[in-house]
Amino acid sequence: MKIGVLGAGTMGSGIAQVAAQNGHETILVDVNQEMLNKAESALDKILNRLVEKEKISEDDKINIQGRISYTTDLTDFKGCGLVIEAIVEKIEVKHDVFKKLESAVGENCILASNTSSLSIASIGSALKKSDRIIGIHFFNPAPLMPLVEIIPSVQTSQETLETAKNLIDSWGKTTVVCKDTPGFIVNRGARPFYGEALRIYEEGIADFATIDWAMTEIGGFKMGPFTLMDYIGNDVNYAVTESVFAAFYYDPRFKPSFTQKRHSEAGFLGRKSGRGYYSYAEGASMPEPNKDMKLGQMIFDRILAMLINEAYDAVHMQVASAEDVDKAMTKGVNYPKGLLAWAKEIGEKEILNRLEILFEEYGEDRYRPCVLLKRMAK
Numbered sequence: 520m521k522i523g524v525l526g527a528g529t530m531g532s533g534i535a536q537v538a539a540q541n542g543h544e545t546i547l548v549d550v551n552q553e554m555l556n557k558a559e560s561a562l563d564k565i566l567n568r569l570v571e572k573e574k575i576s577e578d579d580k581i582n583i584q585g586r587i588s589y590t591t592d593l594t595d596f597k598g599c600g601l602v603i604e605a606i607v608e609k610i611e612v613k614h615d616v617f618k619k620l621e622s623a624v625g626e627n628c629i630l631a632s633n634t635s636s637l638s639i640a641s642i643g644s645a646l647k648k649s650d651r652i653i654g655i656h657f658f659n660p661a662p663l664m665p666l667v668e669i670i671p672s673v674q675t676s677q678e679t680l681e682t683a684k685n686l687i688d689s690w691g692k693t694t695v696v697c698k699d700t701p702g703f704i705v706n707r708g709a710r711p712f713y714g715e716a717l718r719i720y721e722e723g724i725a726d727f728a729t730i731d732w733a734m735t736e737i738g739g740f741k742m743g744p745f746t747l748m749d750y751i752g753n754d755v756n757y758a759v760t761e762s763v764f765a766a767f768y769y770d771p772r773f774k775p776s777f778t779q780k781r782h783s784e785a786g787f788l789g790r791k792s793g794r795g796y797y798s799y800a801e802g803a804s805m806p807e808p809n810k811d812m813k814l815g816q817m818i819f820d821r822i823l824a825m826l827i828n829e830a831y832d833a834v835h836m837q838v839a840s841a842e843d844v845d846k847a848m849t850k851g852v853n854y855p856k857g858l859l860a861w862a863k864e865i866g867e868k869e870i871l872n873r874l875e876i877l878f879e880e881y882g883e884d885r886y887r888p889c890v891l892l893k894r895m896a897k
């Protein structure tokens with residue numbers, strides 16, 4: 520099957536690489552010739568490195584390069600079985616582009632979006648034959664991250680869903696199917712990891728380093744929330760939180776934090792700006808955490824309970840199956856355990872108890888336990 524990718528930025532170039540590595544003739548289109556040139560030379564570098572590491576042969580490299588064409592002409596998508604769009608995250612632009620895409624391809628071509636935050640139903644509304652729309656959401660970097668969220672919308676046909684899922688599975692990716700809801704699985708499920716950590720900080724319970732230490736040393740997470748937010752970029756992470764919060768009709772579970780907003784406004788974006796919650800200046804030393812085990816355990820227990828509550832809610836609201844929610848968080852954001860499996864290990868009663876204590880004390884809707892968790896605890 521010939522594959523089209525629209526947008527040669529971070530995501531589009533990675534997705535094109537994955538398609539070409541899996542033997543597909545791939546057409547990469549961008550409005551900007553410079554981005555196409557950049558994508559081509561970046562891929563050359565990556566492939567050369569893979570040859571050096573003996574992951575692929577020189578012949579493989581030449582074949583992969585030969586399978587990708589770089590063009591600014593959208594009509595070159597003619598004959599594609601699937602086109603994946605990865606351009607700017609603006610709904611008006613996507614509407615316009617999907618209309619153009621539909622006129623460039625044949626009747627049976629599936630049209631997919633890699634959007635992180637827009638609704639697939641809305642993108643699909645631009646199409647005449649809207650049962651061919653689907654969300655295919657890769658994670659960055661696309662060639663390395665195993666998880667892909669597959670998002671059928673209310674318009675998507677069963678055939679579109681099956682064809683898209685089988686194809687991405689055949690690329691060796693781990694796919695999860697989820698409903699067309701804000702943040703899909705991962706970007707919704709991970710919100711409490713940041714949000715509750717920020718809340719604990721704002722209440723003065725602990726500093727950044729201590730919260731990070733609790734989550735890595737006691738919780739077994741690869742990175743603490745503040746280190747991770749600095750890595751992602753506070754501007755980017757804040758924007759995702761704000762968009763999920765608004766999209767959930769301002770549910771207090773997703774409320775953004777002033778601390779992150781101020782860091783972002785100040786230009787303390789994280790690693791990329793040299794300073795975030797921590798300083799990345801040359802010679803800067805990391806602050807020491809307060810390694811009080813009791814405090815650390817309390818921090819970890821609270822954040823984990825909030826994460827688990829969100830995971831149960833996603834399952835309860837049919838966003839995805841319990842199995843897919845666990846797969847998504849372990850393969851998409853490297854959580855040490857699936858959140859539902861983790862809850863079963865600790866005991867759903869215990870998790871419910873932690874949430875009830877928070878809910879009782881704060882009286883905030885943010886801490887309301889999910890009804891599925893309540894039922895399971897019973």
Ligand code: NAI
Binds near residue numbers: 551
């Ligand atoms: P980017 O800014 O790196 O690349 C976007 C590319 O689209 C640019 O090369 C630009 O020239 C091109 N473009 C813009 N308008 C166009 C048009 N009308 N026609 C053709 N090309 C056009 O963006 P990035 O980060 O790759 O994101 C792309 C999409 O992927 C967005 O929808 C984003 O939400 C989603 N996404 C991003 C992730 C990330 O970590 N960066 C992760 C998962 C999804």
